[in-house]
Amino acid sequence: MAAMGELWSQVGSIMASLMFVYALFKQYFPYQIRGYLERYSNKLVNLVYPYIQITFHEYSDERFKRSEVYGAIRTYLGACPSSSKAKRLKAHDIKDNKSLVLSMDDNEEITEEFQGVKVWWTSCKHVTKSTSFSYYPASDEKRYYKLTFHKSHRDLITSTYLNHVVQEGKAIAVQKRQLKLYTNNSSDNWYGYKSSKWSHVVFEHPASFNTLAMDPKKKQEILNDLDKFKQGKQYYAKIGKAWKRGYLLYGPPGTGKSTMIAALANYLEYDIYDVELTAVKDNTSLRKLLIDTTNKSIIVIEDIDCSLDLTGQRKKEKKKDEEDGENKDPMKERAEEEKEESKKSKVTLSGLLNFIDGIWSACGGERIIVFTTNHVEKLDPALIRRGRMDKHIELSYCCFEAFKVLASNYLDIESHPLFARIKCLLEEIDMTPADVAENLMPNSVTEDGETCLKNLIEALEVAKEDARKKAEEEEAKLKAEEEEAKLKAEEEKAKLKEKKEEKEEKESEESAKEVVKCNGTMVVKEVKENGVKENGVTT
Numbered sequence: 001m002a003a004m005g006e007l008w009s010q011v012g013s014i015m016a017s018l019m020f021v022y023a024l025f026k027q028y029f030p031y032q033i034r035g036y037l038e039r040y041s042n043k044l045v046n047l048v049y050p051y052i053q054i055t056f057h058e059y060s061d062e063r064f065k066r067s068e069v070y071g072a073i074r075t076y077l078g079a080c081p082s083s084s085k086a087k088r089l090k091a092h093d094i095k096d097n098k099s100l101v102l103s104m105d106d107n108e109e110i111t112e113e114f115q116g117v118k119v120w121w122t123s124c125k126h127v128t129k130s131t132s133f134s135y136y137p138a139s140d141e142k143r144y145y146k147l148t149f150h151k152s153h154r155d156l157i158t159s160t161y162l163n164h165v166v167q168e169g170k171a172i173a174v175q176k177r178q179l180k181l182y183t184n185n186s187s188d189n190w191y192g193y194k195s196s197k198w199s200h201v202v203f204e205h206p207a208s209f210n211t212l213a214m215d216p217k218k219k220q221e222i223l224n225d226l227d228k229f230k231q232g233k234q235y236y237a238k239i240g241k242a243w244k245r246g247y248l249l250y251g252p253p254g255t256g257k258s259t260m261i262a263a264l265a266n267y268l269e270y271d272i273y274d275v276e277l278t279a280v281k282d283n284t285s286l287r288k289l290l291i292d293t294t295n296k297s298i299i300v301i302e303d304i305d306c307s308l309d310l311t312g313q314r315k316k317e318k319k320k321d322e323e324d325g326e327n328k329d330p331m332k333e334r335a336e337e338e339k340e341e342s343k344k345s346k347v348t349l350s351g352l353l354n355f356i357d358g359i360w361s362a363c364g365g366e367r368i369i370v371f372t373t374n375h376v377e378k379l380d381p382a383l384i385r386r387g388r389m390d391k392h393i394e395l396s397y398c399c400f401e402a403f404k405v406l407a408s409n410y411l412d413i414e415s416h417p418l419f420a421r422i423k424c425l426l427e428e429i430d431m432t433p434a435d436v437a438e439n440l441m442p443n444s445v446t447e448d449g450e451t452c453l454k455n456l457i458e459a460l461e462v463a464k465e466d467a468r469k470k471a472e473e474e475e476a477k478l479k480a481e482e483e484e485a486k487l488k489a490e491e492e493k494a495k496l497k498e499k500k501e502e503k504e505e506k507e508s509e510e511s512a513k514e515v516v517k518c519n520g521t522m523v524v525k526e527v528k529e530n531g532v533k534e535n536g537v538t539t
């Protein structure tokens with residue numbers, strides 16, 4: 001026992017001496033000598049250590065984009081049979097509340113055998129400590145997988161095995177894929193623990209093209225277009241165009257623009273990236289957001305006419321003019337202005353144009369960009385030209401065909417004698433699918449389909465009556481305005497006439513006076529010349 005204790009104390013002192021020598025070596029040896037020694041010591045280790053290690057980092061050197069290979073390895077390792085031996089796993093997504101997507105937790109190791117060859121996978125994490133004080137701990141974590149295998153199997157592992165891992169990983173990911181709905185984080189927060197540009201939730205919208213109420217011809221046209229796009233990888237490569245397509249959805253509120261986006265995502269099985277432009281600081285941030293999206297995705301900017309404030313500059317100047325009159329502390333005013341300015345998004349139209357159709361938009365592929373608007377006429381023509389927004393889809397008021405889809409969805413009714421009346425009313429009245437759908441929804445559990453149809457007819461008749469009254473009111477208003485304008489015109493005419501007459505009268509008076517004056521002079525002249533007696537008196 002005493003000998004054992006002695007042995008331990010000796011080991012301890014040897015370790016301490018080695019560490020001391022290593023510290024001295026690091027501190028005092030010149031850099032070149034150190035590199036030289038390290039190279040040779042590595043060679044020495046390689047002689048006795050016959051294993052090769054390959055690392056796969058989550059973010060490659062470009063830094064912008066998450067490595068696809070890393071993702072595939074993570075999925076593969078989570079699903080491979082040997083992972084069941086790992087004790088610490090991370091659960092990611094749950095598809096339909098059934099199957100868990102698992103991956104190895106940090107610093108966990110699993111062993112796998114491929115064609116009789118043993119390999120070891122380790123998940124590692126490298127934390128770069130930030131020098132400044134931060135409220136949030138790990139500021140910059142870099143994750144990677146390390147693969148270790150014997151050097152005699154180098155060819156088998158680097159070509160066949162790794163290929164197998166990546167292909168399998170991708171296939172499993174497609175199988176277990178859960179659609180995601182992303183939204184961009186404010187670009188002011190792209191640092192520290194919130195460094196990711198996008199946050200997501202699982203996308204579970206039930207909308208589909210079957211439930212979407214619109215003209216069946218138009219719907220089929222869109223479906224054909226989508227199919228062509230999805231299978232168009234080679235075609236796009238052949239014509240030398242980036243594999244992306246722009247859709248502009250326009251129409252009044254409640255006509256199904258947002259619903260169609262959900263249907264698109266479900267049909268194509270693409271993730272949705274919903275861009276909130278007001279949270280994007282500038283054009284560079286917008287570009288970074290784009291690069292950080294994955295392939296097979298739909299990038300959405302809703303209400304594009306409201307998102308971009310291109311008149312901001314002018315408004316600000318106006319505001320400034322208004323405030324000029326008030327006596328304000330200039331320092332305070334400037335600080336306030338700067339604060340306002342920093343909060344404001346500086347994304348410009350040109351930034352957005354480049355986002356959709358610039359060189360950067362070709363990074364990655366299989367992307368659909370969707371803009372929605374209620375006022376298509378307000379948009380800059382450059383923004384919606386073909387090539388940027390390739391397909392313009394108008395979603396309009398509910399037609400009879402669209403109503404039939406809603407009736408089938410909401411009431412399971414394919415045809416009914418009341419349909420004829422509804423058809424007539426829908427031809428006369430503009431009602432959005434949202435309103436029709438609302439009227440078709442049973443008000444209570446006991447309400448049957450026919451009552452719902454009657455409710456809709458009643459609502460349509462009320463809308464018709466309202467429209468008629470409104471039209472009448474407008475007509476009456478127009479008539480009144482016309483009458484007023486007519487009266488005004490007559491009054492003006494009368495006034496003009498009066499003025500003209502007055503003028504004429506004045507003129508005739510003037511001329512009469514002139515005549516009298518002339519005549520008077522003439523009489524005087526005549527009297528002087530002829531000496532005629534007037535009333536017997538010589539003048």
Ligand SMILES: Nc1ncnc2c1ncn2[C@@H]1O[C@H](COP(=O)(O)OP(=O)(O)OP(=O)(O)O)[C@@H](O)[C@H]1O
Pocket residue numbers: 211212213214251252253254255256257258259260373374433434435437
């Ligand atoms: N064409 C449609 N087919 C099926 N349901 C529809 C349709 N249009 C509207 N709806 C229903 O009406 C509701 C509102 O529709 P949605 O949000 O898609 O309208 P929107 O056009 O995006 O409106 P906004 O312009 O105000 O954003 C949805 O919940 C949906 O159930």
Ligand SMILES: [Mg+2]
Pocket residue numbers: 257258259302372
């Ligand atoms: Mg909408």
